[in-house]
Amino acid sequence: MQHRRFRDTVIGYALLAPSLFGVMLFLLLPMLVVGWLSLQHWDLLGPIRFAGLDNWRSVLTDADFGRSLLATAGFVALVVPLQTALGLVAAALLARGLPGTGFFRTLYVLPWICSPLAIAVLWRWILAPTDGAVSTVLGHRIEWLTDPSLALPVVSAVTVWTNVGYVTLFFLAGLLGIPADVQNAARLDGAGDWQRFRHITLPMLRPTLFFVLVTGIVSAAQVFDTVYALTGGGPQGRTDLIAHRIYTEAFGTAAVGRAATMTLILFALLLGVTIIQHLYFRKRVSYDLT
C-alpha cells in the first residue's frame, strides 16, 4: 500500500508537470507581473524604470480612461439586456419542438462560431456610408460608425447579432429542463400562457438567467476585436471600450505601466462580478420537486 501511494505520487506529479508549468508561468506569474508593472514606467523598447504610484495617480485622474469606463458601462448596459431578451424569445420559440427546430438552432449560433474580427470587418462594409449594403438599400448615406451618437449603439447591435444564438442555447437547455408535469399541472389549474411564463418558467429559469447575465457582462466588458475593426475606438472615443483603451495605451502610446494599471482595474471589476456570481450560486433557491 505504501508502495502504491509512492508510485501514485510520482506518476501524479509527472502527469501534472506540464500543466502545472503552464498554470504557474502563463496564468499566475502574469498576475504578479501586471501588479509589478503598474508601478513601473516602460515604453516597450527602453529600460524599465520604477514609477512609484505615478501610473495609478495618472490613470485615476485620466479623463480618457473615465470616458472609456463610461463607454464600456454603456455598451454592457445595451448589449447584455438586449441579447438576453432576444435569446429568451428565440429559445421559447425553439422549445416548442416543431420540426426543423434543430436546423434553426444550429443556424443561429453561426455568427458566434466565426471570428469576431472577420464579422466586424464584414459589418464595416455593410454599414459603409457610400458603397455599403445598408446605404445602397436605403438610397442615402448614414454615418453609422462615425456619428458620435450612433457609433456605440451600432457597435452594440453588431455584438448582439453575434451573441444571440449563443445565449439562445443556454435558455433552450434551461427551458427543456423544466419538467412537463409542472407546466401541465398549472395548465389544469387554469393558468394561462403568460401566468405560466411569469410564475413557473421564469422562476425555474433563474439560474440560467443569472448565468447568462454574468457571463454576458464579463465577456462584453472585454470586447476588443469588434471595436478594433469597426471604429478603432472613435468617434471622439465614444466606442473606446476598456480592452481597446488598454491596447492603445500599451501598444499605441507605449505607456505600458499605465496599461498595466488599467488592466488591474478591469480585473478588479470583473472579479467583483464573478464573486457575486459565486455567492449567488452558493445560496440559490433550489427547485427540488421530488
Added chain:
Amino acid sequence: MTSRNAAVYTLLTVGAAITLLPFGLGLLTSFTSAQQFNTGSPLSVPHPPTPANYLGLADAGFGRAIAVTALMTAVILVSQLTFSVTAAYAFARLDFPGRDRLFWVYLATLMVPATVTVVPLYLMMAQAGLRNTFWALVLPFMFGSPYAIFLLREYFRSIPADLIRAARMDGASTVDVLVHVVLPAGRSILVTLALITVVSQWNSFMWPLVITSGSSWRVLTVATAGLQSQFDAQWTLVMAATTVAMVPLIVVFSLLGRHIVRSIVVSGIK
C-alpha cells in the same frame, strides 16, 4: 394551433434571414469584380462571378497567413489536449499529497480573464526574446487549459473504478490505462474540447496582433484586419478575406454542428 405554428415559423425564419443575410452579401461581394462593384450597384449579383479577389489575397500573403494559423491551431490543439488529459487523469484517478490544494489553484485561475494577461505576457515574451516568433504564438496556450482539465476530471471520475482495476489486474500500466480505457470512454468530451480549442484559436486576434509584427508569423485575423485598413475602399477584396477567415470554421460547423452546439452548452455552464 396551426396558425400559432405558422407564427412561430415566421419568426424563426425572420431570425434566420437576419442571421444569414450579412454572410450572403459578403460572399456575393467577394465574387464580384472590383470594376462591377465600383461602377454598378454594390449589391448587384456578380456577372460573371470572378475569382480575382481570391487571387488578389494570394498576392497579399494570405497563403502564408492560412498556413501559420493552421499550424498554430494544430500545435495548440494537440499539446493542450494531451496535457489537459494527463493532468485531469492525475486529479481524478491518482491519490497523492497536495492534490486537492493544487486543484483548487487550477480552479482559481478560471477567474483570470484573457484580456488581463495580454500586457504582462507581452513583457515576459519580450524579456525572453521571443517577440515575433512562432513560439510566442503558441507557448501560453500549449500546456493545458484549467477549464479543459476541470471538465475532463469530472468525466474521468465517472468511469467505473472496476474497469480500471480490471485493466490493472491484466498488467496494464498507467499509460496503457489512459490510452486504452480512459480515452475511448471520454471520446465525446474530447471531441467537444477539441472543437472549443479549434474555434477559439483559429479566431484569436488580440494576442497574435500584439506579439507578432510583419508578415512572417502573421495569422489570418491579423492579415484580414491589416488588409481592411490598407485597402479600405476595396471591399470586394476585403470581403474575400473575411470569407477565407470564416469558411473553414463554417465547414467544420456544418459537419459537426450538433457536437458544437452541445460543446457550447457544456463549456459554458461552470
